[in-house]
Amino acid sequence: MSTEFLSAIYQTLKQVPTGRIVNYGRLALAAGYPGYARAVGKALHSLDEQYPDVAWWRVVNREGRISTNCPVHTAIEQRQRLEAEGIEFDDRGYISWQRYGWLETSELEF
Template sequence: MAPRTHGSAYTRIYCVVRAIPAGRVSTYGDVARQAGLPGHARQVGYALAALPDDSDVPWHRVVNARGEISRRSAGPLSERIQHALLRQEGVRFAANGRIDLERYGSSAS
């Protein structure tokens, strides 16, 4: 089943998220800017929350501006899944639970 969308905005968001390489992350704000929606980081969160469970969009590669996994309405299991998926891709978390965006950000080299 296709996710409920808000026109082409969600489609653009999903295209940007699909382009984040494995082992890298991007922030909600960066995804919004790249999708042509500057200032709409929350809309990125809504778009990712609308994805069906079997989606191929790598939602787990999107984190908040502090490099943290954001709390989700789906609960702590979703956060643990995101953490595990990122670790499987080689992303490392600091002791404070944050990801070094300079090292793992999708624009990092």
């Protein structure tokens, strides 16, 4: 992954407000990399203490569910961080896009 790509993803993710979520594909699109959803996952996986202000936990899958299997950024930690920001999960572990979603497609600038 290029430094340019990582920088774009991290800078865009820094714009996601507390208490909101975004999915991998929308984050890629907002950063100027449409179609790079999987690469976003890899970029988030490579985050370390060097980037404490990048809220990786605000990125969930397109269904509104946590999908990480990273041993460093665990699903349990992600859920705890989201709940600490006031995000609620339903009984099946889904988050409401209508209530917590950031950047509806119509809001994106092209």
